[in-house]
Amino acid sequence: MDQTADSLRTASQTAPSCFTTPISPVDRVQVLAEALPYIQRFSGKTIVVKYGGAAMVEAALREQVIRDIVFLATVGIKPVVVHGGGPEINSWLARLNIPVQFVGGLRVTDADTMEVVEMVLAGKVNKSIVQMINQAGGSAVGLCGRDGTIIEARPHTSAQEQPQIGFVGDIQSINPKLVQSLLKDGHIPVLSSVASDEHGQAYNINADTAAGELAAALDAEKLILLTDTAGILLDKNDPKTLVRKLDIYQARRLIDQGIVVGGMIPKVQCCVRALAQGVRAAHIVDGRQMHALLLEVLTDQGIGSMLVASELS
Numbered sequence: 001m002d003q004t005a006d007s008l009r010t011a012s013q014t015a016p017s018c019f020t021t022p023i024s025p026v027d028r029v030q031v032l033a034e035a036l037p038y039i040q041r042f043s044g045k046t047i048v049v050k051y052g053g054a055a056m057v058e059a060a061l062r063e064q065v066i067r068d069i070v071f072l073a074t075v076g077i078k079p080v081v082v083h084g085g086g087p088e089i090n091s092w093l094a095r096l097n098i099p100v101q102f103v104g105g106l107r108v109t110d111a112d113t114m115e116v117v118e119m120v121l122a123g124k125v126n127k128s129i130v131q132m133i134n135q136a137g138g139s140a141v142g143l144c145g146r147d148g149t150i151i152e153a154r155p156h157t158s159a160q161e162q163p164q165i166g167f168v169g170d171i172q173s174i175n176p177k178l179v180q181s182l183l184k185d186g187h188i189p190v191l192s193s194v195a196s197d198e199h200g201q202a203y204n205i206n207a208d209t210a211a212g213e214l215a216a217a218l219d220a221e222k223l224i225l226l227t228d229t230a231g232i233l234l235d236k237n238d239p240k241t242l243v244r245k246l247d248i249y250q251a252r253r254l255i256d257q258g259i260v261v262g263g264m265i266p267k268v269q270c271c272v273r274a275l276a277q278g279v280r281a282a283h284i285v286d287g288r289q290m291h292a293l294l295l296e297v298l299t300d301q302g303i304g305s306m307l308v309a310s311e312l313s
């Protein structure tokens, strides 16, 4: 199979009209009709949504994403939210005069920074998402990796060569039991990526990585990463070069070719790892687009990049 970038399917496409405007109660009937086959297909299935980027910062988008999550839960799909909050952490560090530094896309996390990361992610950001979901009619339960030892952390692989990276963690193990029991009882789990090691030391884990590993441990149908770009682009400055569908071999090749760079690398890598562990599909989607989640889950063409495990014909 030709695995050059040129062989990848790229296309822009028009979203069904029912999804391009905010959903009023009347529109909702139309949405349901168009989306019914997908609702039936994914009913009872778990979908892990990584919520972050622009969709989290802008109030109007935030409201849409939250309503879409509640919509999915209402029609019988089981969403699990894993959230980021990098910009919010930056702003609190600035207020406290603590320097912000990243190495390879990961936040250098000394003891003071770790305290702020935990307060912001597991506290402020997590509880505000929970509150928004509850106000939109869902039943959210906020957690961090420490709760029920959902995530056990270990020091990041680079910590020995780069001790200044501090308390950045990798995932040692995931225990999905608590999340599964919340899903069984009809709740929407909302998880921040703060975790601890076997000694109780807190670690800061990249939220994409946490979402990918949790999706694998939950045997999720889908992993959806909401971000601030149309998806995987062959030219990262040109949304018309969106790659609509690709398999893990093609995805790895885009990293090797230097087409996927920077913050997109951990996203693609966590999708690849989730797929290799059995998650049926992983999606990188533009969270700035209205109803991005519904468009990706409940339409044939989707709007972002869909990654699958096996080779595409």
Ligand SMILES: Nc1ncnc2c1ncn2[C@@H]1O[C@H](COP(=O)(O)OP(=O)(O)O)[C@@H](O)[C@H]1O
Pocket (backbone or CB within 6 Å): 052, 053, 054, 084, 086, 226, 227, 228, 229, 231, 232, 233, 234, 235, 236, 259, 260, 261, 262, 263, 264, 265
């Ligand atoms: N091939 C690519 N296609 C799309 N975006 C890319 C690509 N390579 C690098 N990027 C960059 O990755 C960024 C998304 O990563 P990041 O900023 O870490 O997202 P988030 O804050 O949502 O976690 C995009 O805004 C884009 O600048």
Ligand SMILES: CC(=O)N[C@@H](CCC(=O)OP(=O)(O)O)C(=O)O
Pocket (backbone or CB within 6 Å): 051, 052, 053, 083, 084, 085, 086, 087, 089, 105, 106, 107, 117, 168, 169, 193, 204, 205, 206, 207, 208
């Ligand atoms: C180690 C590391 O970098 N952790 C991230 C965790 C939050 C995150 O991933 O947030 P976004 O998804 O908004 O980027 C951080 O401290 O920013």
